[in-house]
Every structure is written in structure tokens, then in C-alpha cells.
Amino acid sequence: MLTAFLVFFPLAAALLLHFAKGAAARALALGASFLELAVAVFAAIAYARNGPSGFDLNLSWIPSAGINFHLGIDGLSLCLVLLTATLVPIILATAFRHEEYENPGAFYALVLFMQTGLLGVFTSLDAFVFYFFWEVALIPIYFLAGAWSRSERRIPITFKFFLYTIIGSLFMLAGFVYLYLQTGPGAGSLAAHSSDIQAFYAAGKQLGASEQSWVFWLIFAAFAVKMPIFPFHTWQPDTYTESPAPATMLLSGIMLKMGIYGCLRWLLPVVPLGVSQWQQLVMVLAIIGIIYGAIIAIRQRDMKRLIAYSSLSHVGLMIAGVFSLKAIGLQGAVVQMLAHGVNVVGMFLVADAIERRTGTRDLADLGGLTRRTPLLSVCFLVMLLSTVALPLTGGFVGEFLLLAGVYEFNMWAGAVAGLTIIFSAVYLLRMYQRAMLGPDSAYSDTITDLNGKELFMFVPLIALVFWLGLFPGTFLHLSEPAISQILTLVGR
């Protein structure tokens, strides 16, 4: 029941938003997202007390094809549910700051609609339900990124984004259909088949190594585009840069985690032999992504673009951690998913705050802002240092565990992947120096500091950065059983 509420309440609120205007729409959207957060926290407490048993929801959906509407929450899902529920109010609040959006009620409604899609992805335990929500999450973000963007190139950019992701997803669908036909007795009627996650695990296990090898790529195509992993990333920098700030936050903070979550839940345990065949290649691609993203980030002038490439680099490390197939690497990926979600949303929030004040994101035009903006500088610095993975911050815990996992897999891989920390220090500190310090610019004397509402948006992010940095055990403890179960299925 709680699961169904968590997934569908934002959708209901989004539908209600249709009837609200102006301030009422804001109040409704924000209220709904806070209620959602409260329920998510309540669910976490209930989970800690009673375990995952109470969260299973299994309804008959398409009986003639043996497909059930199966949702459930375990520790891994719960981490991402909490992340989503925490970030959505902040993303909505960012949207409130933009008075210039036309038809703002529709914008808030789409954000909430997106939340339903995301939560559905993180909780579904049936392959076709998973695919369903996977695509449902794409529709609102396409409109959020396209219809409210003021970029002149918004049409080709969002078009490319949509086509890339949907083509990847269609490959995944083909893989799922293939696996689905391997389940059950397989005679005549579709009703005898099943697309439940357990049936998929069993069906995948029966396949030979060569079949698993290509089913792996069918499924991985969707995740590879969504995360994105080099060389499937070409949609990402443009889309992140040209989308409105809230859409960029949704894309980078939460949607990207769909890919990593998908790997953990729907790839590793389903085709373990396929994974071990391609593990090395994916590892190499991930490490190329780390270095490539970092090197390009160093040369960026546009703040949003810089953060986009930095995100590409950090995601590479998460992928490498996942494909190390070591418990510590997978655990690191979970913590880093949360930390990266908080960090990247914080970074884009900073970029948005500066852009709204100065009208530019170009580092060449900025400089010397810190004098009149002490609060903004502090927030910027905290987010930045967490992204750089300074100890005491969430980024440190995540990246440390990830690197330990990669190191266990291969010493040299670990060494090269470790460069990410050095690189990110280079490009992020350069960004800070160009924007906040340095010689005065046209805006140094006129810029205003964060107001109370904006500060209030940063407070939870900063709190989470330190919580993740100081007490990562809260989340490691939650995800540990799920991760060890996945690794058992993979056979490690």
C-alpha cells in the first residue's frame, strides 16, 4: 500500500495541478512533494523496523500475458526512493525561482509526473513494469527539457536526446521479450510465461554464454545511453547545458541513476555470464569516460557544460565500480549515487543562482563575485569539495569505496580511475577561482547574495553531504543485503 502511494501520489498531485493557478499551484506542488518526502521517510523507518515484507505489491495486470504489476522496496530501492523524494522539492523550488516560465503549473506537474516514473523504475519487480516506467519517465523530461528551454538549439538537442534514449530502450525491450519467452513452459499461450524478476533471473541462468553475451548488449544499450557511458554520451553535454535548470537537475541528479540502478537490478543478476564476458570492455569504456570527461571539463567556459562533463567523468567511476563486481565497489556505487545526486544538484543550483543574477554562465565574464556573496560562496565551496571527494563529505566515501572496488578488480585500472579525483580538483577549483575569486568583473559590485529561500534550498543538500560523509553506514547498512544478494546471483 505504502509503495503504491509512494509511486502514484505524485501523479495524482500532477493531475490536480491542472486545476490550480499561480501561488496555489506552487503551494500544491511543493506540499505534495513534501508529503511524498514525509511518506518516504516513514517508509524508511518502517523498513528499518519490519524489513521489506510490507512493501510488496503484486497485482494482476495483463493476465493473458502473465504480466503482474509487481512493485517492491528493498534496501537498494529505498536509497533511491529517498534520494528522489529529497531532491524533487529542491528541484521544484528551483523552478519557483524562475518567474519567466510560461505556464508554470504544467512545469510543476511534469516534474511530479517524472517523479512517478522514476519511483516506478526504482521499485518495479517485473520486467515489463520496469520498462513501462522507464519510458514513462522519458516523456515528461523531454517536454521539460525542450518546451521551457530558451536555447535556439533546443529542438535538435532534445530530439537527439529523445531518439538516443528511446532507441536504447527499444533494444532493452527486445532483450526483455527474448528473456520473457524463455520463462515458463513456453508452450502456445503467453499466459504461461512470466516477466517477474525472479522468473527473469531463472530464465537468464538457463541461457548459454553466447546467448547471454548478446542479451547483455540488448539490455545494456538502454542503461549505457541513460547513464551515459562513453561512447554513448554525445547527447548528454548539450542536453544538460541547454535545458532549464530544474530539468538538468532531474536529468543529472536522478534520471542518470536509473541506468546504474538498472545495471544492478536488471543486468548483473540476469545475465551473469554475459557480464563476465564484457566486464573488461565496459571497464575500459568507463575509464575512458572518466579521463575524457575530465579533460574536456578542464577546457570549458560554460559553467553548466563544465558540470555536465564532470558528471560524465564521475558516472564513469560509478560504472567502473559496478562492473568491478566487488561488494565494496557496488556499495560504493550506491553511496556515490546518493552523493552524486546531492552534489550535482547542488552544483547546478549554484550555476543557476549565478546565471539568474548575472545573466551569464560564461566563466570568462565572471569573477570576483565572492566579495558580495559570502553565503553563495560557502554553499558553492561545500558542493564543490564534496564533488572533488574531500574527506568528511559524501563524495569522498562514495569515490573511496568505488576506487577500492576498482583497485580490487585490477590495480592499474584503480590507479587510472583514481586520476578522477585529481582531475576534478583541477577543473572544479578552476571554475571556483574564475567565477568567485579572480579579478573583478562587471557583476562583482552589483551581485546579490542568496536570499533566505535560496539558502533554505541549500541547507538540506549541505546537511546530506555531511551526513553521507560522516555516517555513510546509514545507507550502506540499508543496501548491504540487496547488494550481497545481487552478488550471489552473479556468482561472486
Place this chain on the structure above:
Amino acid sequence: MLPIVLLSVFGIVNLFLGFLRSNRVLLPFALVVLALVFGLNLLDWNHAGSLPGLFDSPYVAQMLTVNNYSVAFSGIVLLTALVLLPFSRSYVAAGEPNLAEYYSLLLFSLVGAIMMVSYNHLIMLFVGIEILSISMYCLAGSDKRNVRSNEAALKYFLQGAFATGILLFGIALVYGATGSFQLDGLAAGIANPANASLQPMLYVGVLMMVIGIGFKVSAAPFHFWTPDVYEGTPTFFTAFMSTVVKTAGFAAFLKLLVVALPGTSAVWLPTIIAMCVLTLLLGNVGAAVQTSAKRMLAYSSVSHAGYLLLGLVAGRGQLSGPAAQGIFFYSLAYSIATVAAFGVLKLVSAQRQREDYAGLAGLARTNPLLAFVMTVAMLSLGGIPLTGGFFGKFFIFTAVAGQGYIWLVVFAVLMSMVGIYYYLRPVIAMYLRPAEPGNDAPIVVDGFQSATLVLLAVLTLVLGILPGFLSGLL
């Protein structure tokens, strides 16, 4: 059986209503008739042949059979016509003098469509196809003063008549080889070893029938008439053509192949597979390069014929199974989405005088409802989840993959990626591009049409969210 009788009778009554000075009564009358017939049709569900009297007599029963299969497909056809009719309001408003004839022809064509889905005798198949086609030839040319419309009618009629001849020739050859017009008699005749010496004749006949029906459902390489005819025909009738004709055609096709001709699958299966591949390729690639939304929809209707042909590939054994289910669900989702798309296009093009993507620009700002309905329709035609079109494709693809044709499904998936490319273009135009200056007044839509559009969008979403209601019917 009652639907056929009532549609014929009311079709004639409707002709007489044309003598009235006002044509205001025509649309309500046609709507009531269709709603009544739709309801009566559903009463036959699970009551095959239970109406006593004349209709159960062997003479009738050997010609037409009413069973769940025919009821289901008649239901789609009647529902499509019912939800399409409100968009003919502009004819009422414009005082179109021949409106009564149009409505009568529509009702008659539905008689043909219902015969096509419930035939049990090849003559009935032929008569059904002809009733439907001849009505359509007339309606394609209904915009008499427009050269394009005349061209469409002539083109459709000449090529259609030719295809009909081929179909009839095929029926004759098949009859010669088996000695029967009845579907079960045909199957028995094909299986009978005494007819083995006539196999070449049988095979040629089967191929000719496949070609004849393939033309009617616009399967490649017999699709060349489609874009021109669809573009020239008044949009209201294009919508009718691309939904009702296709649904009835495929229901008839599946019945023919599965019930009467399973013994000759060695001939028709490779043919259908080749047609399917070609149709998917030409339909999707053709649609991708269009700049006119109406022409894109014409090519997309060719591509949908390809997906439905894919369903035929899986059709083995009986009329209740994954293939019939898939084709039923697909036809329903496709018909609803197509009516919505053409409905919006008709309203927009009537006011803005253009049928290309630029005519749709800025619609999200001026008419959010129209833009939303069009988007839902496009997503459904593109097969994106949350809409009925996704599950239509899903059921057909799983049925075909279940028969072992993985490569064919992979090809169809690749083609539906192309489909997403062109279905997104109207959405981009509506939401991301500003309207042309001077041509950006809100489209005038009356409440009845708005309500119909909302109903169509809701139906599409319901099919996409709760497909379980309808997926297990057949």
C-alpha cells in the same frame, strides 16, 4: 447479423432524410444509429448464433458466422465510425448539399466491413470488400471541385478495380482447385490428397488472393496508391479509410489464412513475410521524409499495415490466440489514435489552410487540448508506453517472437525507431516551435468535438495503462 440489417435499413432511411430542408438532423441520426448498432453488436458477445429465426437458417449461417471474433472486430469498426462522426460537423455547418449521401455511404461501407470480418464464404468476402470499396471510391472524390480529390477517386478506383479483379481471379482458381467457397470446405479440400494434382492452380490462386487483399490494406509493394489517395481525399474520409478499411481488411486476411488456408502456408507465409519486411521499410522510410503531416500519416498507415502483417506471420492454428489478440489490440489502438490524429489535423488544416508540420506550429500555446490529444495520438502510433499503441506492438512482437521469428521482430523494432523519428516531428512543431505570424489564431473547436477528442485521448491512455481488460478477449 442484426447490425448488418439495421445499418442497411437506416442507411436507406438516411438517404430519404436528405430531402429535409435542414441537414441538422443528419449527424444526430447517424450517431444514434451507430451507437445503437454498436450496442446490439456487443450483445452477440459469447452468444454466437443465438438469435432465433431467419438468421440461424443454414443459408445465412453458411455465408456469415457471428462469433466472438467477428463481434470484436465489428466492434472496432463501429466504434471507429462512431468517434469519427463528430468531426463531420464542419460539413453540417457549411451546408454541404450531399451530406445525407455521405452518411449513407458511410453506413453502407460499414455493412461491407462487418461482412468482411464475419464472412464464412468467399463470395461474402468479395461482396463485403466491394461494398466497402465502392463507398470509399465515391467518398474519396466527395470534394468534387477539388482536382486532388478527383485524382484520388480516380486513382483509387482504377487500381482498386484492378486489384478486385485479381482477387476474384484468385477466388476462382482456389474454388477450381478445392471445389468449395466455404472456409472449412476450403481447408478440407486443400488437405484432400485427391486434389494434389491441382496444387499449382491452388497456389497461384492463393497468391492472387493475398495480392488482392494486400492491395486493400495497402501492403507494399501494392501500396503506391496510398499516399496520393490519402492526401487527395478529404481528411474526414481519409481517417475513415485508414482505420475501418484496414481493420476489416486484416480481420478478413487473418481469418482467410488461419481458417481456410493453413494447408498452403508454404506459399503464403514467405509471401507475407516478404510483404511485411517491404511494407515496414517503405512505409517508415517514406513517412520519415515527408513534410506534410497528412502525407506522413498516409505513409505511417502503410507502416502500420506492416506491423499488422507481422501479426499474420504469427497466425497459426486458430482464431483465438496470441496473433488474433495482437491484431485485435493493435487495430483498436491504431484506429483510435489515427482518428484522433486526423481529427486534430482536420480541425487545424480547415482553419489554417495547411496540412504540413508548420501548420501545427505553436498549437500548444493556442490550443493546449488539441496539442495534447495529438501528442497522445503520436505517442500511441509510435508505440511509446502509457499509450495503447505500445501494447499493440508489444502483443504482436511477443506473438511473432514466440513463433521463432526473432530476426523479424528485431527488424520491426528497428523500423519502429524510425517511426519515433517522424511521430515526434508534429510534437516538436506543436510544443517547441512558435506559430507562423498571422496564422496563429486559436483553432475554433466546438464542445462536442473537444469532448470526442478527450474521449479518444482517454481511451488511448486507458488501453496503455490497463491493457488487461481487452488483451485476453479473443
